[in-house]
Amino acid sequence: MTETRNLLEPAGELKFGQVGIANLRIKRLDSAGIAQELADKVHSAPQLFLRAPVVLDLSHLSSLPEQSVVRELIERIRACGMLPVGLSYGTSENEALAVSLDLPLFAKFRTAFERSGEPAVAAPAASSAPEQPVVAPAAAKREPMRSLHQDKPVRSGQQVYARDGDLIVTNLVANGAEVIADGSIHVYGPLRGRALAGAQGDSTARIYCQEFHAELVSIAGQYRVFEDLPSDLRGQPVQAWLEGEKLHLARLG
Known part of the structure; x- marks a missing residue:
């Protein structure tokens, strides 16, 4: 009876929870410079940074890099001892880039930036077309801490x-x-x-x-x-x- 019950139970149980993943906000596309900065961090505190998972945020660049450029950056980050595991959530182009790199998107990092008062992605360029009126959404009721x-x-x-x-x-x-x-x-x-x-x-x-x-x-x-x-x-x-x-x-x- 016990063996039959074990066979009916799922072999694995998938749950979502909080994990310690660092966010790397790319401010300037300098692969060698970024790799050196991260290598210095790994050297100074290996117990914290060595083999630490990291998500790349490309939203503060003026334009989204080509797949080959991001792939090179990922390899350089791996070489210095950290492990890139995905991209932070952004535009549909960012999503397409993540798919082409076979990496997941992490939406929670966008939430963190928005709560700190900074935009998650660059604002779109101004258009000559007349602006449509924007209806503000109703304020969400905040739950007490x-x-x-x-x-x-x-x-x-x-x-x-x-x-x-x-x-x-x-x-x-x-x-x-x-x-x-x-x-x-x-x-x-x-x-x-x-x-x-x-x-x-x-x-x-x-x-x-x-x-x-x-x-x-x-x-x-x-x-x-x-x-x-x-x-x-x-x-x-x-x-x-x-x-x-x-x-x-x-x-x-």
């Missing part, structure tokens, strides 16, 4: 993600562990792993911890990696916040 409470230790290799809200951890975040929140992160214990707040672009999010030993902290995509912690922050109560594009850290109290 929720909090996810994590009372158990977050062990090495584990990831806890608070979608659409804050994350409150009342225990240890170990080395090699990752805590992520669309809102702020509060760690009432040692923070030894990585903390990524404002994961969908909320630049007002903050990170608070009782004992600071972090490998990395990030808010709305701006991050700092710690090979050697500043002596005045090591083991101290610390908060992190953004001012513009600069990530600040300071002792609490």
Whole structure:
């Protein structure tokens, strides 16, 4: 009976969840320069960047590159130690490029940029045709931010993600562990792993911890990696916040 039931169950279970994928926004099409910048990052923090999955955002270029150019860029990124896994969502031309490269599109990165107040793709050129009136959509009702409470230790290799809200951890975040929140992160214990707040672009999010030993902290995509912690922050109560594009850290109290 048990064998029959096992044969009727699916062999695999597919679910969608949050994964730690970096977004690489291409500001200037310089394959050699980009590869060197990424190689430097891999060398400075291999535990974070070596074999890290990365999505390419081409929306800030003046025009979409040819397939051969993007393919060369992807190969250079692979050669420096990171793994390109797709393109960020953009125009129909961008989608066609992804199909030609046999890569997926990642829509969530577009959402992150839009929430941070930046356009996901370049605005279309002005047309001589008369503009049609634009009807603004009705404002969507925003759900209140929720909090996810994590009372158990977050062990090495584990990831806890608070979608659409804050994350409150009342225990240890170990080395090699990752805590992520669309809102702020509060760690009432040692923070030894990585903390990524404002994961969908909320630049007002903050990170608070009782004992600071972090490998990395990030808010709305701006991050700092710690090979050697500043002596005045090591083991101290610390908060992190953004001012513009600069990530600040300071002792609490």
